[in-house]
Amino acid sequence: MKRFSFSYLLPLVFFISIAVIPVAAQDKLRIICFGAHPDDAELKAGGVAAMWAAKGHEVKLVSVTNGDIGHWNEAGGPLARRRKAEVEKAAKIFGSTVEVLDIHDGELLPTLENRRLITRLIREWKADIVMSHRPNDYHPDHRYTWMLIQDAAFMVAVPNFSPDIPPLKSYPVFLFYSDRFTKPIPFQADIVVSIDSVMDKKLAGLMELESQFYEGGALGSADLVPKESAGQQARRD
Template identity: 70%
Template sequence: MKTLSPRLVKVACVPIVFLVGLAFFSARPALAGADDGGKLRIICFGAHPDDCELQAGGVAAMWAAQGHKVKFVSVTNGDIGHWREAGGPLALRRKTEVEAAAKILGITTEVLDIHDGELLPTVENRRMLTRLIREWKADIVMGPRPNDYHPDHRYTGVLVQDAAYMVTVPFFCPDVPALNNNPVFLYYPDSFQKPNPFQPEIAVSIDTVVQKKLDALGVIISQFYEGGANGSADLLPADPQKQKERHQQVRDGFARRNQSTADRFRAKLEEWYGKDRAGKIKYAEAFEICEYGRRPDKAELAKLFPFFGE
């Protein structure tokens, strides 16, 4: 009987392996939320206690209003993110701020105890994020792209990428059951162009919740009203009327930021809402699909973002 040489067996296996991998990333399995009465489970990672609120506060409020489960995770504790104070007291202050923001948005929040400015993409931290994603039984995972000005932002993006697929591997972190289905991993927007610009597959109107998002950002006083690491005493007027004006200035700035997102991705809004409705949208958030997680088609994206009929 004639047998194939080892070299030919290896060659023959290559297409099979490729097809299995392709099926894994493109398949549309049942959502993890099927165990929660069809409710979605979303976990969003940011480097600091304010990043998730900035990038996904609008869609988080919309998901929460429909009964879906949303969790924000700050991967560092933000303990050097201020011009006047630092250390444990600042970390506790920032944790309190995002807890207040979470109550406004109707979501859950967690701040990990890693020093601000010292995050590294270690195996230990990869395990930590993998466990968090598994414990949340996430359908959607969000994080920053790994090309960013701040090392904590970059490495948060790398860690989220590294957790993609690994959340399905049973003997990686075997103390927490692996997910049967790889979640959809999404990136937040940014303005960096190299090595490649942000290219969203989805843009969502947040007009109905923009005031709630601005309210949530408004309680993160240390970062926005006081200016965070690059602020100064010049931002803190003593006169009560000037203080009100300063709060309004901050609020208006974030409103413009979300208006800019809507204008920047108007064409993408038209794909999802149609030209007439998209032309009336004032505020938006947008997200890009990470190729390392599940790759949903437009029909599945519409189920994951069930807002387009509103």
Template identity: 40%
Template sequence: MRVLAIGAHPDDIELQCGGTLALYAKQGDEVYAAVATNGDMGNYDVEPERLAAIREAEFREACAVMGAAPIWMGYPDERLVPTLEHRLAFVDVIRRVDPDLVITHGPNDYHPDHRYTGQLVWDALPLAGVASLKTAVPATSRQVTLYYMDNTGGVGFQPTEFVDITDTIEKKKEALGRHLSQVRIFRQLMDVDLLDLVETVGKFRGYQAGCRYAEGFVKVEAWYRGLSRRLLPEGGRASLFEYKAAEDGGGEP
């Protein structure tokens, strides 16, 4: 199976679905991570051109940790808008991968780059399979299932499906930790520890899902995109009670 995650900024994918991507890779699936903008506006104390190069290098390191092939789109940070030019660029990313499913931002996310990335993915998906729409990459032969990933901090997001990432939470944190420039600036400006954030949200979603750590998703229901089978990975199967028993000396879950 081929999986494509498309995020707005170089750390968004790691924050919201890094554990799931690492789990796909662990299971032997082909995983691709695309980032729309270059993150050049994210630090007040680093010039944008230099910061863009730093953020790209960090993103590629994080992808190597998750087991994902990186796709760097390179649009300016904070200025992504849903133009026809951008829509067709997203069509080409989808066509290049020809994925079984796509994961991206939902429509109620807090940042305009997030929301517009999600809209561009939503608008590009049906066009990716239109053979008469000629772009640099040939059309796909199917309509692709779309999932929205969680919002930062889980604010205003109600998952309809969960992935148990207990086995890959450390990979998720390791991948996010490669974004040193972003981790530093969040701590300096907002007193936010991003690694603690994913630990906390992962535990919260885990309580909802009945496992130790989880990531939440919403499957987008749309004409011609429904499936009779689950595409998200199953992950670990042990319950919180089984993990607690293992910790208390009752054996491995």
């Protein structure tokens, strides 16, 4: 795989799918996908995660916060544990691994401590490709996730920054997820690839995230959840 310096990369889109052909061991890629909450990487990169995993590549999804306020009726430790269990189920469907960091939802900041944390995660995974949000976003956790990735992008190869983890010998490719924000700069895709071949698998993974896509997440309400069992099943379907 051709390597590019992160400073020359432009935002890329992730509607990605390629024919599922096993790859030789020496050609395997290691991909790490960051999202601010336990649903973001799954929603933005679940299809490409499933596709790459099926091809034999190693894929990891990371939630930078624990999602503990991302529900209209639940919060705190119980919600964080529930959402962690949800993304673990989704990861099994995608064929990826998953990690949820213990940072409170809504409280992420681009601190030096968090920069070191993100740098270590990228190094430990020995990433060839790193994915994240763009800076243009309504949610501060999304914006600060981008900032932490941006700040780590150079530091992953600097030996004396967090020297307890060996630096990468070459820079990964850093990529942005697609979005619909238009200011200050609209998203412009440089690469678009269909995920038709893995769409069913992506949707199956997302359906495991019931707190978000069935119950509506932070902006949901009891009105979204039918009271009778038949209606509940129909909403899931």
